[in-house]
Amino acid sequence: MRLFIFFLALFVAQCHGRSSMTQSLDGTWVGKETEYWYEFPVTVPGGVYTDLMNVGIFEDVFYGYNDNSSRWAGQINWTYALNFTVDEGLLDRDHVNIVFEGVDTFATIVINNVTVGETSNMFVRYVFDVKPILKAEGNNTIKVFFQSPIERALNLNNKQLEKYVIPWQCPPDEYRGECHINMIRKMQASFSWDWGPAFPSMGLWKPVFLEAYDETRIRHIVTRVSNSEDGESWVVSVDTYFALNEKKRVEGSLNVKINIDFESISKNVEVNETVNTNGELVKSASLVVKKQLVHLWWPNGYGSQPLYEVEVTFASAQASDDVLSKKVKIGFRTVELVQETLDTGATFYFKINGEPIFAKGSNEIPINVLPELGQDRQTIRHLLQSAKDVNMNMLRVWGGGVYESDYFYEVADQLGIMIWQDFMFACSLYPATEEFLSNVVEEVNHNVKRLLHHPSVVVYSGNNENEGVLADNWYGTQDNYDQYKKDYVALYITTVRSELDRISGGQAVFISSSPTNGNLTEKEGWVGSSPGNQYWGDVHFYNYILDPWDSSTYPIPRFCSEYGYQSLPFEDAWMTATNNVSDLQINSKFMDWRQHHPEGNGEMALLIAENLAMPDSSSANYTSAFIYLSEVYTAQAIKVETEHYRRYRSYLTDDGRGKTMGALYWQLNDVWVAPTWSSIDYTGRWKMLHYFAKDFFSHVIVTGHINGARELQIYTVNDNLSPVEDVSVLVRLYKYNSPDFRPVYENRISLNLEAGSSQLIQTIQTDTFLAEQNCDKNSCFFHYVIHKNASLTDTVAISPENYVFPGKLKNSDLALANVQISDVKKSGTKTFVVTVTTDNIALFVWLDSHNVRGTFSENGFLLTQSNRTVTFKSNDDVTLEALKNALSVTHLKDPKYA
Known part of the structure; x- marks a missing residue:
């Protein structure tokens, strides 16, 4: 009978349309410098920098030195206003709210001259009751008064200084940035970073709308997929979160349904819920799905990514014609972060569906430093597709940016790109005041509920490098260590982790920081004695001194979640940021302005010169050569480093390092045209590094390196979950000057590739071997490829070609080829x-x-x-x-x- 009443209510609602209503307020508003006279049209969603560009007050802020000339926009206050009429029937509902999906960042909301609320966090949704304020007929006004985030950050820092300083206070001068970004809940990179400009934006960067309903609305569907006790089925737990009402109660019938390939599985449950201790109206239900009815979701390269629609439909008991529904798509997969004890330290790797997965990918910085532009679907699709196309299976959403758009995670689900999701804290310490922590609870609450159903999101990290800030005394933190550690634990463990665990039912994988020592960090009270050591957890590694093409330069960690080298984008990208070719000279004022990494251009020149010969600086093509060589040295360096990590997936050194199971280079994308660590430049062009990634992230590779004893060690790596049998590695030795293209040596090694394994297959005494072939380290190089042997004479390459240079190319006998x-x-x-x-x-x-x-x-x-x-x-x-x-x-x- 209850089921009959439920579907009768659904039919009535579809016929008579009494269900909740929304009225979009997106579109053209009026902007104004709050203290001045100038008014101009603005766009919602949008932001002040974009709006000022659209009306011609600013030229392209990403062009030339315009990031500097436009800087005043972040230093003053702005007002956005809209006149509107309310849609007919909207005010007939019991509840009418105005919803701001994203406000950047500090704003006071005034409707019809009544202040309805204030905002202080760009990462949350704000909902304000406006029914008593709105007029059914005639004009209504909204005014959003934005306060400069620079001013608010300074004020908050000054208040904090009455107690103690919280670093970092200001970025290095080379960043050309703003101070005290750690005081506020805003994109940390918007005040500048070593790869990006300072754009302390303000605006309504996500949609704004009115919502009207009688009893409630569905705010979130939070799902969790787990194994049944007998292992034969999946249990899909579904938490339906409802909007609050004045009764703080919701009553009715809830239908939870999952659509699978040939049928639907559903359950109807009675709802009679009151607000819980966290101020939420939530109803939990679960569905049992036989495993044979659905297919597993796999990371890119390991299988398909089937997604299944979960739909919840609610029929109110108070208003039988008030029916609500909401849908999300889920995947069936399990995630485990494996930290098994070794003789020294512990492993650190991910199992998906019970299988060890070597994480291959990069770090994603904000899609755009202007957050409203980061919603562009074409850019998002291009970046994630580009990651998939070069065999990546994981991206880390870095903690100095934003929780990306729903579309970003939807595309990651579709493409099999696992997401390592940082919470938005980076390279600083942060306050632990009651006000700040309360703000963070709302942030975690909103974003975890938004993201938890995505199968692509496999791990949450409390922050980027903040454990290292404290433990390694980055900013003199030892002077007040006990207080800072107390604040650190209060923020990331008591607040962030607790809220994540509460919403996820403890099922979400969480690490407290990156880098971190994982289990050891927890034992040491959440601030390790040496975060990022090679025996535990993950590491970040950067080298701007030693030979980047020498694998002995690099650590042998359990997991490397950041590593990289700077390069310059090619000229076509640069000419979108300047019309003056002379600006591209490496020592020009413009190039210095764009280089935010201290001593970056000098380091780049030294690292290029380590292995490559530069033309004379007076040469007409010196700039073009420098740009090209910067791309060569970076691509080859990341290739050497990545293959180094992949070789160690199955090996331990004598001192217990190794079993490496992750390599995420820094960084995937750019926020402007500049010298950066990216593999895709701001214009969307693939740099040489991105093309190299397609090979060094290939599922099957053959890789070699020359160790300190001048031994060439050749390895195969097979990331497949099954062995590859009857293959051969073709090893060749070429002279650099070889117009007939004939190798001076050729040998074929037959073997089988073990599943999920690296294998050392040959060791050669390099210099002795070269001499035997009438070569030396400067005249010849090694070249190899893996073939699948179809017959004695028929072979098919199943790996990219690879090579090792025995000597530095700047000293080698390279040919003047006519290409x-x-x-x-x-x-x-x-x-x-x-x-x-x-x-x-x-x-x-x-x-x-x-x-x-x-x-x-x-x-x-x-x-x-x-x-x-x-x-x-x-x-x-x-x-x-x-x-x-x-x-x-x-x-x-x-x-x-x-």
């Missing part, structure tokens, strides 16, 4: 075949399509044959002739760089 694009053909919609030819071996061959945007199947490669064919996929429709005219090619010994 040309010999042919371009169209092979399909937006797809072209490009043939490159050479008269000698050429290194780091780089193809560029310049104004024709798209990606090549491979780039930055070694040309060890007379020709090579690659494909090019254009972003837009383009003629064959246009592509031919756009294409260019260069390489390491290009005569123009001599």
Whole structure:
């Protein structure tokens, strides 16, 4: 009978439409400098920098020095206003709220001259009751008074100084940033970072709308998927969170349904809930799904990513025609962070669906430093698809940015990109006042409820590097260590972790910081004696002194979640930020302005010179050569480092380091055109590093390095969950100057590749071996590839080609090859075949399509044959002739760089 009444109520509601209403307030508002006269049209969702660009007050703030000339926008107060009429029937509902999905950051909301609320956190949704204030007929007004976040941060810091200082106070001068960002709950990078400008934005960066309902609305669906006790089924726990009402009670019938391939499984439950101790109206229910009815969600490279729709529908007992529904998509998978005790330390790796997964990927910084522009779906799709296309299976959403848009996580679900989700705290200590912690509880509450159902989100981290800030005395923190540690635990453990555990039922994987020593950190009271040591947890590693192409430079950790080197984007990207070619000279005022990393340009020059020969600085092509060589050195350095980590997935050193199971390089994307660590520049172009990632993250690789004893050690790595049998590694030795392209040595090693394993397959005494082949470290190099043996004569490459340079290239006998694009053909919609030819071996061959945007199947490669064919996929429709005219090619010994 209850089920009949429920569906009768649903039918009535669909016929008569008494259910809740919404009225969007997005669109054109009026903006004003609060203390001055100037008014201008603004857009919601949006922000003051974007709005001032749209009306021509600012030129493109990402161009030239405009980040500096526009700086005043963050230093004054702004008002956004809207006149509107209320939709007919909206005020007939019992409850009418105004909802701000995202306010950046400090604002007072006034409607019809009545203050309805204030905001202080850009990461939460604000809901204010406005029914008594709105007029059913005639004009209504909204005014949002924004206060400068710079001013508020300064005021809060001054108040904090009455007790004690909380570092860091201000960024280094080279950041050209603002101070006290750690005092406020705003994108930490909006006050500048070493890869980005200071844009202390304000605005309504997400939608604004009115909502009206009689009894309640559905705010969140929070799901958890776990194994049943007998292991034969999945248990899908569903928590439905309702909007509050004046009775603080919700009554009715709730139908919870999951749509699977050929049927639906549903349950109808009676709702009679009052507000819990956390001020929430929530009803929990669960569904049991036989495992054979659904398919597992897997990370990219391990299987498919099926998603299943969960729908909850609520019929109110108080108003039988008030029916609400909400849907989310889930995946069936399990996540475990494995920290098994070793003789020294412990492991640190992820199991998905019970299988060990080597995490391969990068760190994602904000999609855009202007948060409203970070909602752009095309940019999001491009970045995540680009990650998938180069064999990444994990991205870390870094803690100095924002909790990304719903669409970001939806696409990650679809593509199998696991998300390591930092909470938004980075490189600082933070207050632990009652007011601050209360603000953080709301932040964690809102975002965990928003994200928990996504199968892509596999781990939450309390912060970025803040344990290291305290433990390693970054800012003189030892002077007040006990207080800072107390604040640290209060924030990340008592507050962040507790709220995460409460909402997730303790099922979410949590680490307190990154880097952290995992279980050891917890035993040491949440601040380890040496965060990021190689025997526990994850590490961050940066090197700006030692040879970046020497694998002995690098640690041997359990998991490396940050590592990287700076490079310069190519000229086409730079020319979107300046119209003056002389600005691209490495020592120019403009280049210095864009370089926020202290001593960054000098470090880059030294690291390039470690292995590569630079042309004379007076050469006409010096700037072009420097840019190209910066890309070469970075791509090769990250390749060497990543393969180093992958080699150690199955090995321990004599002192107990190794069993490495993760490599996330810094960083995926950019927020402007500048020298940075990114593999995709601000214009969306793949840098050489991103092309290299496709190879060094390939599921099957052969990799080698020369150790301190001058032994060449050759390894295979197989990340597949099953062995690959009957393969051979073809090892060749080439002379750099080899116009006939014939190797001076060739050998084939037959073997089987073990599942989920790295294997040392050969050790060669390098210098002795080279001498036996009439070579030395400067005249020859090693080259290898894995083949699947279909027959004695028929082989198919199942790994990327790889190589080892026995000596530094700057001292080697490199050939002056004549590399040309010999042919371009169209092979399909937006797809072209490009043939490159050479008269000698050429290194780091780089193809560029310049104004024709798209990606090549491979780039930055070694040309060890007379020709090579690659494909090019254009972003837009383009003629064959246009592509031919756009294409260019260069390489390491290009005569123009001599």
